[in-house]
Each structure stands twice: as C-alpha cells, then as structure tokens.
Amino acid sequence: MSQRSFVFTPMALRSLELDEDMLQRYKYKKQLTVHHLNSYMLRKEVRDRELLRSSAVRPAAICHDVVVQNALYTGDLEAMQRLFPRGSTASLIIEPQGGDMRWVATGEGLWSLTYEQELTTPLHITASRGFADCLRLLLQRGADVDLAPGGTTALHESCESCQPECTKLLLVHGANANAVSEDGVMPLHVCTSPESFECAKYLLQYGAAINGRSIEEEDTPLHVAAKNGLPDHTELYLRYGAAVDKKNYEGLTPLNAACSQRQEAEELQRYFKVCQILTGAGADIHITDQDRHSPLHMACKNANPDVVDLLLANGACVNDMDYGGEAPMHNILKVVCFKIPHQPERIVRALLNHGSIRVWPGALPVVLKHCSESPRTIEVLLNAYSHLKVTDTWVESVPPELLKEHKAFFESVFSLALTPRSLQHLARCKVRDFLKERVHKVVPKLQLPTFIRNYLLLEYRGFIH
Structure with missing residues (x-):
C-alpha cells in the first residue's frame, strides 16, 4: 500500500455513502422544485392572459359575510341559490375565525393574541363536506377550481375527506389532478384511507401522475397506499403502472414502507394483503433501507406473522444483519411483551425453522x-x-x-x-x-x-x- 494512501474504516465508508446519497437527493429535490415552479409560472401566465382577455372574469374577493359562511358550512342549497344568482362571482376567499391562537405583530413593536385564520374558499368548504349540489352551483357560477389561498386546492380537500362525487365534479370542471399543495403533495397523496378508493380512481382517470412524488418524503402514491395498509389502492396503482421498487427519501420501497409501519392487531391482515400484492407484482424483498433494515427486519419488529411467513416463503434471509448488528430474531424478541395479541411465537418458530441464529x-x-x-x-x-x-x-x-x-x-x-x-x-x-x-x-x-x-x-x- 502506498504511504500516501489509507484504508477507510467501515464507518468512514458509510459516512461517504450517506453524503453521496444526500447530495443526489438534494439535486433531485432541486430539479423537482424547479419543475413545479416552472409549471406554476406557466399556469399563472396563462391565467393572467385569460384575465386580460375577458373582462367578465373577476379576481377572488374577500368574504366576511356570516350569512354566506353559514349557508356554505350547512350546505343550504336554497340559500346559496339566493346568495349566488346568475352573473355573480363564486370565487371568494373566506377567513373563518377559530382554531388555535397565536401572537401577531400589529406594528410599532406591539403584538396581539388573535385566532389563527386559515384561508379557504366556498369550493373547499362544500367539497370537503360532500355538499355536491352546492359545489355544482358554485362551479356553474364560475368559481376558480384551482384556487388555493390556504395552500391546498378544493380537490385536495375532497380527496382527503373521501368525497368521490365532489372529486369527480371538480375534475370534470377542469381541476388539476396533479396540483401540488404548499406541503408538496398531490391529491393522490392524500388518499390515505379505504374510503378514498373512489377518489383515487377518478384522479387516475383524469390524468393523475401514478409515480408523482411528494416534495419532502419523495413518496409515490404506491408508498402512501403501502404505508396505510390499503390493498385496493395498491392493486389499482399497479394496474396503472406504478413503479413497484421505487425508493423514497428514507430509502424505502413500497414493500419496505408497508412492513415498517406500526400495526395494530386488527390491521395485520390489511398490511399482509398489501405485501402479498406487492410481492406478487415482483417487489424485491432484499432491498434494505439506509440502515440496512430488510422487509423481514421490519415485519419482525412490527410482529406481523403472516407477512414474516410470506417473506420467508419468497426467500428472505433470516440471518442478514442491519448496521446495528441485529438479525430479524433480535427484532421480534425485543417486542414480544408489547405484541402478545400479534402471536409473536409464530414468528420465532418460523425464523428458527428457517435456520435463524x-x-x-x-x-x-x-x-x-x-x-x-x-x-x-x-x-x-x-x-x-x-x-x-x-x-x-x-x-x-x-x-x-x-x-x-x-x-x-x-x-x-x-x-x-x-x-x-x-x-x-x-x-x-x-x-x-x-x-x-x-x-x-x-x-x-x-x-x-x-x-x-x-x-x-x-x-x-x-x-x-
């Protein structure tokens, strides 16, 4: 060995790998941010031109009228028909009072304790509450379907609240299925419960990006479905061409993400079905995260015996060590006392029968x-x-x-x-x-x-x- 060279220790090599990985992630996030910014500027330019062309289109106005707010929050269609006659504008911004209190600067060094105001619109209110008839009326009155004064669009709200009829209405009227919220998520990313399945179907039918990533965690919709134990969503996304082994910011594939989630006893079967679908679609059971935790490590830590059986049947290695020097057997033995209803003995037995240390x-x-x-x-x-x-x-x-x-x-x-x-x-x-x-x-x-x-x-x- 040359006198000017030296041997990297395992820790030094690991540090270099992490630095390189973080650099690559930074470059990707920068490119993604630039892409979203460019898309936003292009859309803004188009909207501005349309506003200049048409004098009939009016900018959104601030609404403090309690009568209007009451009609929106209660879904009173008759009242809304009176409040929003033909020719009126439905592009309003509403500042509802309530919620948490915070200190706000009032000028001259003075601060005031006021309620935090979250900006919203009539579309957000009606779409999130499932008032489809009221939503239809507002859309017919020309409400801006992609207006997002609070950082999310009405489409985000309807999907998060599992309102498929409202979701379809918004999409039919031109809502952007790939709109990015200020938190960096698209509507598909907020479909996190079994009840949101119909919303996810409509989004995909209207062009939602099946492999679109969230800004912060770099999750695809398939990651979200796996994390939340949603077998129907998982099947749907795979039919639309979801990438089965794409990694997120933490280095997790959808299969890793499903196995890594804390699971209550009543949720074990849901997560098992997700893992079954993913492995059937060719998911790699040997991919590890940044700490070399394999899906088997994670399934043992969360004590899902059916998932452990599934992974072992597909060739998972029982004695692979993570960066902490622990095998899957260590993970299950550490959580036995917290996972009695999960039948941890089944996992210990399966590992031993497959040659575990x-x-x-x-x-x-x-x-x-x-x-x-x-x-x-x-x-x-x-x-x-x-x-x-x-x-x-x-x-x-x-x-x-x-x-x-x-x-x-x-x-x-x-x-x-x-x-x-x-x-x-x-x-x-x-x-x-x-x-x-x-x-x-x-x-x-x-x-x-x-x-x-x-x-x-x-x-x-x-x-x-």
Missing part, C-alpha cells in the same frame, strides 16, 4: 424476563437447544404474577435444573441440527405421522420436557 445461552434469563408474558415464545425458543443450564437466575427473572398465572409451564422449565432433556427432545435436536435451514422444506415432505412432523417443527405443547 439462536440467543446466546447466557442471555436466556434476560429473554425470559422480557418474554415471560408469552410462554409459547419461550417454549419455542428453549426447544431449539439440546441442553440448558437452568439456574436460580432463571426463577428470579420471571415476575411473581406471571409465575403464578403460568405456573405449570414455568415449573416444567425450572425442573430442567435437576432433570436432563428427554431422549425424544434430543432426537429432535439431532434431526434439526442435521437439516439446519432446510427443516421447513424437508420435514413436510417426509412421510411422517402428523404428531412427529409437528414436533420436529417446534409445535407448542404448553410445557418443556
């Missing part, structure tokens, strides 16, 4: 302490060892209330301090050691009685022997 025996008392609310998890884990050195520390690791609740199970564990493991268990360990990571493939193919097959695959029995 085991816990260092000296650390088993710590695992016992943190996982004692899930005896099945402990049972599966301990049955992966041919010999165990049970000490008083094991007994002290289990909280008294859980020791009492699961008395029979923990007594069978602690009895191993005086009794060796059974011959049957030792035979199981020998077979599993021979097969290693092939256990899940070979055992089901053997013509074995159901009891023996399940026993080899670490089925739960409620005690240790």
Whole structure:
C-alpha cells in the first residue's frame, strides 16, 4: 500500500455513502422544485392572459359575510341559490375565525393574541363536506377550481375527506389532478384511507401522475397506499403502472414502507394483503433501507406473522444483519411483551425453522424476563437447544404474577435444573441440527405421522420436557 494512501474504516465508508446519497437527493429535490415552479409560472401566465382577455372574469374577493359562511358550512342549497344568482362571482376567499391562537405583530413593536385564520374558499368548504349540489352551483357560477389561498386546492380537500362525487365534479370542471399543495403533495397523496378508493380512481382517470412524488418524503402514491395498509389502492396503482421498487427519501420501497409501519392487531391482515400484492407484482424483498433494515427486519419488529411467513416463503434471509448488528430474531424478541395479541411465537418458530441464529445461552434469563408474558415464545425458543443450564437466575427473572398465572409451564422449565432433556427432545435436536435451514422444506415432505412432523417443527405443547 502506498504511504500516501489509507484504508477507510467501515464507518468512514458509510459516512461517504450517506453524503453521496444526500447530495443526489438534494439535486433531485432541486430539479423537482424547479419543475413545479416552472409549471406554476406557466399556469399563472396563462391565467393572467385569460384575465386580460375577458373582462367578465373577476379576481377572488374577500368574504366576511356570516350569512354566506353559514349557508356554505350547512350546505343550504336554497340559500346559496339566493346568495349566488346568475352573473355573480363564486370565487371568494373566506377567513373563518377559530382554531388555535397565536401572537401577531400589529406594528410599532406591539403584538396581539388573535385566532389563527386559515384561508379557504366556498369550493373547499362544500367539497370537503360532500355538499355536491352546492359545489355544482358554485362551479356553474364560475368559481376558480384551482384556487388555493390556504395552500391546498378544493380537490385536495375532497380527496382527503373521501368525497368521490365532489372529486369527480371538480375534475370534470377542469381541476388539476396533479396540483401540488404548499406541503408538496398531490391529491393522490392524500388518499390515505379505504374510503378514498373512489377518489383515487377518478384522479387516475383524469390524468393523475401514478409515480408523482411528494416534495419532502419523495413518496409515490404506491408508498402512501403501502404505508396505510390499503390493498385496493395498491392493486389499482399497479394496474396503472406504478413503479413497484421505487425508493423514497428514507430509502424505502413500497414493500419496505408497508412492513415498517406500526400495526395494530386488527390491521395485520390489511398490511399482509398489501405485501402479498406487492410481492406478487415482483417487489424485491432484499432491498434494505439506509440502515440496512430488510422487509423481514421490519415485519419482525412490527410482529406481523403472516407477512414474516410470506417473506420467508419468497426467500428472505433470516440471518442478514442491519448496521446495528441485529438479525430479524433480535427484532421480534425485543417486542414480544408489547405484541402478545400479534402471536409473536409464530414468528420465532418460523425464523428458527428457517435456520435463524439462536440467543446466546447466557442471555436466556434476560429473554425470559422480557418474554415471560408469552410462554409459547419461550417454549419455542428453549426447544431449539439440546441442553440448558437452568439456574436460580432463571426463577428470579420471571415476575411473581406471571409465575403464578403460568405456573405449570414455568415449573416444567425450572425442573430442567435437576432433570436432563428427554431422549425424544434430543432426537429432535439431532434431526434439526442435521437439516439446519432446510427443516421447513424437508420435514413436510417426509412421510411422517402428523404428531412427529409437528414436533420436529417446534409445535407448542404448553410445557418443556
């Protein structure tokens, strides 16, 4: 090696990679911002020319009339027909009072505590509340369909509030399906609930960019659907040509994004269906984020057993390490006590049957302490060892209330301090050691009685022997 050269440490290399990645992201965001600015200026120029050509078009006026506001917020069509007769302007800007209070400078060094005012328009109010007839009247009166005094268009509001009829009305009257809000999102990015599916369909029918990115997070609509566990949206976007492996600012693909989301027990199936659709569409299960977390790492951390099974069936690597040196097994064991309704024992069992590394025996008392609310998890884990050195520390690791609740199970564990493991268990360990990571493939193919097959695959029995 030359005296003028030196070896980069892994940390230095990682730092250089991150710097290069951040530079590339900065360049992309700059290009995207310039693109949106140019598009905005072009649209503004066209609108300004139209305003000069037509004297009938009037600029938006500020409206403080409480009667008008009451009619809009209640969806009173008869009142609106009187308030907005033919020939009147419907392009109004409304300053509703209320919300949070903030300090505002009044001049001469004085400040006043006033209510924060969020600018809106009649279109925003009616579209977000689903008042389709009122919205139609305003559009017929020439309301500016893309007016966004508060930073979002009426189309954003209708999609976020899941109002498909209003969404379609706005699009029919020329609303920009790719309008970017001041937060850098397009209407497709605010379709975040199952009820917004029809809105998403209309947006795509009227030219919404299927791979359009949000400014800050660089999410595509497919990322949004995956993050929110929306299988119908996911299928729809893929039919329209969504890029299945595009990365966002954090280096997450849609599959990574779905696996990384915190999931309640009642949401597990929704996220599983999303992952199933994405893998069926060819999503790469080996792509990792900036910290080398794979989808399997994330699925274990959020304890979704069906997703873990899906990823393992598609060839996910059980022993890949992230930058912190942790494998998927570490991730699930750290969250067992918080994820009891998610059946964490299923994940531990699946990982072991696919050849996962085991816990260092000296650390088993710590695992016992943190996982004692899930005896099945402990049972599966301990049955992966041919010999165990049970000490008083094991007994002290289990909280008294859980020791009492699961008395029979923990007594069978602690009895191993005086009794060796059974011959049957030792035979199981020998077979599993021979097969290693092939256990899940070979055992089901053997013509074995159901009891023996399940026993080899670490089925739960409620005690240790």
